[in-house]
Amino acid sequence: MQDDKIKKLEERFEARIAADEKIEPRDWMPEKYRKTHIRQMSQHAHSEIVGMLPEGNWISRAPSLRRKVALLAKVQDEAGHGLYLYSACETLGISREELFEQLHTGKAKYSSIFNYPTLTWADMGAIGWLVDGAAIINQVPLCSTSYGPYARAMVRVCKEESFHQRQGFEIMMTLANGSPEQKEMAQDALNRWWWPSLMMLGPTDAESVHTAQSMKWKLKRKTNDELRQQFIDQTVPQADLLGLTIPDPELKWNEERGHYDFGPIDWDEFWQVVKGHGPCNKERLGARVKAWEEGQWVRDAAVAYAEKQSNERSLKREETVIQSKAS
Amino acid sequence: MKDQLYQYILGIADNSLILGQRLGQLCGHGPSLEVDIACTNISLDLFGQVRSYYQYAAKLAGGDASEDSIAFLRKEREYRNVLLVEQPNTDFAYIITRGFLFDVYHELFLERLMHSKDETLAAIAAKSIKEVRYHRSFSSEWMKRMGAGTEESHRRVQDAVDSLWRYTKEFFQPTEAEKAMAEAGIGVDTSSFKATYDQHIAEVLQEATIVVPTSPYFQRGGKEGVHTEHLGYLLSDMQYMQRTYPNMNW
Numbered sequence: 001m002q003d004d005k006i007k008k009l010e011e012r013f014e015a016r017i018a019a020d021e022k023i024e025p026r027d028w029m030p031e032k033y034r035k036t037h038i039r040q041m042s043q044h045a046h047s048e049i050v051g052m053l054p055e056g057n058w059i060s061r062a063p064s065l066r067r068k069v070a071l072l073a074k075v076q077d078e079a080g081h082g083l084y085l086y087s088a089c090e091t092l093g094i095s096r097e098e099l100f101e102q103l104h105t106g107k108a109k110y111s112s113i114f115n116y117p118t119l120t121w122a123d124m125g126a127i128g129w130l131v132d133g134a135a136i137i138n139q140v141p142l143c144s145t146s147y148g149p150y151a152r153a154m155v156r157v158c159k160e161e162s163f164h165q166r167q168g169f170e171i172m173m174t175l176a177n178g179s180p181e182q183k184e185m186a187q188d189a190l191n192r193w194w195w196p197s198l199m200m201l202g203p204t205d206a207e208s209v210h211t212a213q214s215m216k217w218k219l220k221r222k223t224n225d226e227l228r229q230q231f232i233d234q235t236v237p238q239a240d241l242l243g244l245t246i247p248d249p250e251l252k253w254n255e256e257r258g259h260y261d262f263g264p265i266d267w268d269e270f271w272q273v274v275k276g277h278g279p280c281n282k283e284r285l286g287a288r289v290k291a292w293e294e295g296q297w298v299r300d301a302a303v304a305y306a307e308k309q310s311n312e313r314s315l316k317r318e319e320t321v322i323q324s325k326a327s
Numbered sequence: 328m329k330d331q332l333y334q335y336i337l338g339i340a341d342n343s344l345i346l347g348q349r350l351g352q353l354c355g356h357g358p359s360l361e362v363d364i365a366c367t368n369i370s371l372d373l374f375g376q377v378r379s380y381y382q383y384a385a386k387l388a389g390g391d392a393s394e395d396s397i398a399f400l401r402k403e404r405e406y407r408n409v410l411l412v413e414q415p416n417t418d419f420a421y422i423i424t425r426g427f428l429f430d431v432y433h434e435l436f437l438e439r440l441m442h443s444k445d446e447t448l449a450a451i452a453a454k455s456i457k458e459v460r461y462h463r464s465f466s467s468e469w470m471k472r473m474g475a476g477t478e479e480s481h482r483r484v485q486d487a488v489d490s491l492w493r494y495t496k497e498f499f500q501p502t503e504a505e506k507a508m509a510e511a512g513i514g515v516d517t518s519s520f521k522a523t524y525d526q527h528i529a530e531v532l533q534e535a536t537i538v539v540p541t542s543p544y545f546q547r548g549g550k551e552g553v554h555t556e557h558l559g560y561l562l563s564d565m566q567y568m569q570r571t572y573p574n575m576n577w
Contacts, residue, residue: 063568295358301476
């Protein structure tokens, strides 16, 4: 009887998603749907706040006031994205503290791209252009995903990301049209960020464990390999426009397929970084844990103060009641 | 006169530049996401003000001067900020206390600069005051939270107040440029609001249950370009790109 009832609920749930209805926090949902969404949304939120670190690394050294302000604002946008994504995640019945705990203990993942170092100013351009570019390709389909709070957060995130991407491209353009040293800096950044950006779109379809289920729930509309191809096709002409060379000798337009062919991706490197052994995994996680631990007394103070204020208010209310009864 | 106005503008703008730079270093490392965003906002406001002031100063200086040459290509002894704003981000109590002691001054200063005979300065002040009111309110609220929060937060914020107090008198010790500009009705006579400043600070500290320091020993020198050892490191970081790759567009 109980099983029948659940089966019916599930059928109705799947039918709603198929009909493009949004699932809202108070609606019934299968446990697996809830867990998958917590996993993906929190991973996304963690990527935003860990992603603040490699770019934050250049705020103090930005080469002009205009660039400094734009970079600060960009990194602040990432914090904002983190905030709405954590909030959207909380609607599924998990607290921000629990989510941070999962990040800090390594239970939850974040995008591996942020485990690469930012070594020159040109990396600020390359990250905006390539990393945000790949992120947009991943994220635009999520604006129409089935879970309402996630879809709505993504609409705003995508608008800001596309602004960041243009900003990154504009940094690259300035460098590419600049002095020989600046052009060299831009090429070097492209060389270092190209392959990790391709890896950002996820493992090949053959190795992607969540694809089928995610497609059904509209957490995904295209497979990782399709998205990767889309990213490459879109980015190659942009590199041409910049006069920079993509570091792949096998990259070539394939007339028959209507797509670019490209060389093999080093998946060993991908898995090494995912498993925690990239160039900056320890530093990135270390910085998050340090900020959280050093902020503990600050958060405690805020809670203690709020409690005292609320106690004082109730005391005053009570005094007023007693006085009015006495009079 | 023009040179004194130029020096006077740098004196105002350098405070925002150096404090903005300090707060920018925190981005991504705050005690919570909300506080992180707020500190970045304040930093952004300050840099926005800096750009308006330096663009004006560059126009006065003429030649090749630009907002960036003024921001990035001076020597340490040529920066005119008060010592307070260059003090390091020791912990969150120091960050907020440094902000609070500056913000109260900054608001009172801008309220007066809004009436400057110099239209550009008056306009920048009128735009900035709205931002700075928020900064003062943010730092004052945190002073209260920390002071009246837990034993640890109280101890930390009292320590920060005791340590940074020695940098608070410099605001009210005028340089030659400040005196000349105040007399010309362009600048602000800061001594005119010292008592108001002390009163505002005392009110918040009292509510925060923080003891107002009574030490009679103060430090000065920033306005004449004689800084603490912290500034050189901040500048070598900030100026790195412009020094390493001179004469390029970014």
